[in-house]
Amino acid sequence: MKTKVLMVCLGNICRSPLAEGILKSKVDENLVFVDSAGTAGYHVGNRPDERSIAVAQNHGINISHQTCRKFEASDFDEFDLIYAMDLSNFSNILKLARHPEDEKKVKLLLDEVDLGFNEVPDPYYGGPDGFENVYQMVDLACESIAKKLN
Numbered sequence: 313m314k315t316k317v318l319m320v321c322l323g324n325i326c327r328s329p330l331a332e333g334i335l336k337s338k339v340d341e342n343l344v345f346v347d348s349a350g351t352a353g354y355h356v357g358n359r360p361d362e363r364s365i366a367v368a369q370n371h372g373i374n375i376s377h378q379t380c381r382k383f384e385a386s387d388f389d390e391f392d393l394i395y396a397m398d399l400s401n402f403s404n405i406l407k408l409a410r411h412p413e414d415e416k417k418v419k420l421l422l423d424e425v426d427l428g429f430n431e432v433p434d435p436y437y438g439g440p441d442g443f444e445n446v447y448q449m450v451d452l453a454c455e456s457i458a459k460k461l462n
């Protein structure tokens with residue numbers, strides 16, 4: 313059976329689409345299913361932010377086909393691992409947990425690596441450098457996850 317991994321941020325247009333694309337590029341799709349969602353519904357149905365699409369493209373990853381969706385409690389049934397990009401996302405996901413088994417699935421993405429900080433900064437209001445910065449830290453975390461799952 314496949315391991316199912318869900319990447320979660322606030323809007324599901326900047327950070328988690330990158331995390332979805334990066335992890336997909338590192339795992340065997342026969343073994344691992346990867347998706348992403350946002351804790352807020354502002355951009356449901358939209359494509360990822362152009363700046364995330366561009367930074368992914370610079371690294372040879374196409375995320376332009378992804379569609380934004382909102383995280384929902386049923387995702388606890390569907391997914392084995394739920395990675396939050398920051399502490400705010402983490403606590404918003406936990407608010408929807410129905411029992412301890414749900415809670416156990418929720419992790420902070422950057423707890424997979426030792427960078428000296430544990431939140432992926434929200435790049436939405438910044439410039440392109442912020443997106444490359446996000447790419448680099450998410451890439452390191454996904455490398456670590458992929459080693460465990462492949």
Ligand code: 4NP
Nearest residue numbers: 321322323324325326327436
């Ligand atoms: P994300 O970034 O959570 O990485 O997708 C954001 C995208 C949109 C908004 C905030 C953060 N927004 O306020 O619309």
